[in-house]
Every structure is written in structure tokens, then in C-alpha cells.
Amino acid sequence: MAAQKNPEKSRCAPETLAAAPKVKVGLFSLTCCEGCIFTILDLEEKLLAALPFINIVESAALLEKPLAGSEKLDISFVEGSVITPGEEGLIKRIREKSTVLVALGACAAIAGIPGMRNALPAGMEAKIQQVKTLAVRAKASPLSDVVPVDYVLPGCSINEKEFLLFLQKILIGWKPRLEDVPVCFECKRNQDPCLLLKGELCLGPVSFAGCDAMCPGNGAQCIGCRGFTKDANFSSLDALFKEMGEGKRERYNLFTYFNQLPEALKELKGEN
Ligand code: SF4
Ligand code: SF4
Ligand code: SF4
Known part of the structure; x- marks a missing residue:
């Protein structure tokens, strides 16, 4: 980015x-x-x-x-x-x-x-x-x-x-560069427990890192405030949320909290 x-x-x-x-x-x-x-x-x-x-x-x-x-x-x-x-x-x-x-x-x-x-x-x-x-x-x-x-x-x-x-x-004339890696990368590096494994939703797998996984590190879900990564696999994360029992509206609200609804998830828009 x-x-x-x-x-x-x-x-x-x-x-x-x-x-x-x-x-x-x-x-x-x-x-x-x-x-x-x-x-x-x-x-x-x-x-x-x-x-x-x-x-x-x-x-x-x-x-x-x-x-x-x-x-x-x-x-x-x-x-x-x-x-x-x-x-x-x-x-x-x-x-x-x-x-x-x-x-x-x-x-x-x-x-x-x-x-x-x-x-x-x-x-x-x-x-x-x-x-x-x-x-x-x-x-x-x-x-x-x-x-x-x-x-x-x-x-x-x-x-x-x-x-x-x-x-x-x-x-000093250098080109600032931000690495395009997901929040999970920092979360794992910090050895924080994964919220998904506890049955809680988290946008860490698709969200752009750089915050040192601040929210999961404090027990709160990532809501994607830094935007989505380029290669994010939205469909697979949404399928997991669905498997965890979350309805369309909740999933729509989470994915669009900070970001535009990704094209891959456009069917979520129907009920909103
Ligand atoms: S808590 Fe969130 S950011 Fe951390 S590893 Fe699990 S899904 Fe990724
Ligand atoms: S919501 Fe923002 S600050 Fe919190 S973990 Fe996600 S990207 Fe980082
Ligand atoms: S709402 Fe906008 S201006 Fe306020 S802290 Fe968040 S990004 Fe910055």
C-alpha cells in the first residue's frame, strides 16, 4: 500500500x-x-x-x-x-x-x-x-x-x-514503504491467542498490518481500520464466519465497518 x-x-x-x-x-x-x-x-x-x-x-x-x-x-x-x-x-x-x-x-x-x-x-x-x-x-x-x-x-x-x-x-529522501501483510502476521509474531479459535469474529486475516495487532493483542476483534490487503481471501473468511453461525447482516456490518464491501462478498448486500 x-x-x-x-x-x-x-x-x-x-x-x-x-x-x-x-x-x-x-x-x-x-x-x-x-x-x-x-x-x-x-x-x-x-x-x-x-x-x-x-x-x-x-x-x-x-x-x-x-x-x-x-x-x-x-x-x-x-x-x-x-x-x-x-x-x-x-x-x-x-x-x-x-x-x-x-x-x-x-x-x-x-x-x-x-x-x-x-x-x-x-x-x-x-x-x-x-x-x-x-x-x-x-x-x-x-x-x-x-x-x-x-x-x-x-x-x-x-x-x-x-x-x-x-x-x-x-x-532524508527515502521512499517510505508499508509491507502488504495481514494483521494475523503481527498477531502471531506477538503470540497472542487467536480470537477465531475462541469463536469470535476477527478481520485480521484480510486487514492491513502495521498496528502491531493492537486490537487482538487487547482481546478485541480487528475491524479492518487500516484497510484490506491486496490478496485478501474474503470468500474464505466469510465462509468461516458463516460456519461460526453469523448471519448475513452481522457479516455485512463487520466487513463494511471501515471499508467498501469487497466485490467477492457482494451477495451480502441483499438483506441490508
Ligand atoms: S486474533 Fe485475529 S488477527 Fe489474531 S491471528 Fe486470530 S484472526 Fe488473526
Ligand atoms: S482494527 Fe485497526 S488497529 Fe485494530 S487490529 Fe485491526 S487494523 Fe489494527
Ligand atoms: S475517525 Fe478519521 S480522523 Fe478520527 S482518528 Fe479515525 S481515521 Fe483519524
């Missing part, structure tokens, strides 16, 4: 980093809970350690300035889904002025929690249309549906270690 930039094109070599001009960074929020930007701000002294190398020039959370002004940015981190026509315009402006655009967290990467509305049953969608007070697009979209995205840092919220490693790598 993520990372499409040319690894050979270094912004600056490690030894010249300290002498290089500061990298101009923007932190932006579209529709979301803003938890991903706050994960960055909560890094406190670790974030302060990066300040000799970066200059945060746009951030609604940190600076009282109009957003997406005319200043060019080296890296923009954007959290949230594109829900309103105004946000569509904003993300296009951010893209235009940013050398690197990073989708931050599940909302920006896969539409996340706001994307739940995309899987609503038709009747409920109609009811929401009746009470809505704000002009909204037909669906909540991840950034990549509207503009090209250079990198994705997934999760709800993002993983702080992953963010710091990403920042270090991009500052």
Missing part, C-alpha cells in the same frame, strides 16, 4: 539534512474527528525534535491562519473524508500547492467512519437526506477518489511510530 514516489529522487541526503532549508509542512482536516492530527500533536517532544527540519506553516489546530492559502508546501498531511463540495475544492487546492500529499488515517485513505454512510440501506439514506442541513456529496470519498495521493498512512487513528518513521524517511 502507499508509496508511489521515485525512491531515487532524494530531496536531500542525510548528511546535508541539517543544512537544508526547512521542509514546509501543512496539516489539514476534512470531515473527521481530527484524531489523526491530534495523534501527531500528542507526540509532543518527539514532534519538537523534528522542528529543526520542518516548518509547520499551515494547521488549523496550531495556527490561526486561513487554510490552503497560496504558499507552496513540500508535504501536506490531510486527514478526513471528502464529504462536501467545499471539501472537494479544498483538497484540489491542497493538491495543487503540495509537492507530496499524504492521506492521513482511515477517513482520508478509505473514507473510514464517514464512509459508513456509503453502505447505508436505501431507506435510511433517504431519511438522512430529509434531515440534512448541509450540502453533501452523493458519497463520502477517500482523497484518492478526488486527487492523486502520494502516500497513505492508514489506521484509525494513525500509528504514531509509523508516522515518525515515515517522517524520518521522507526527510
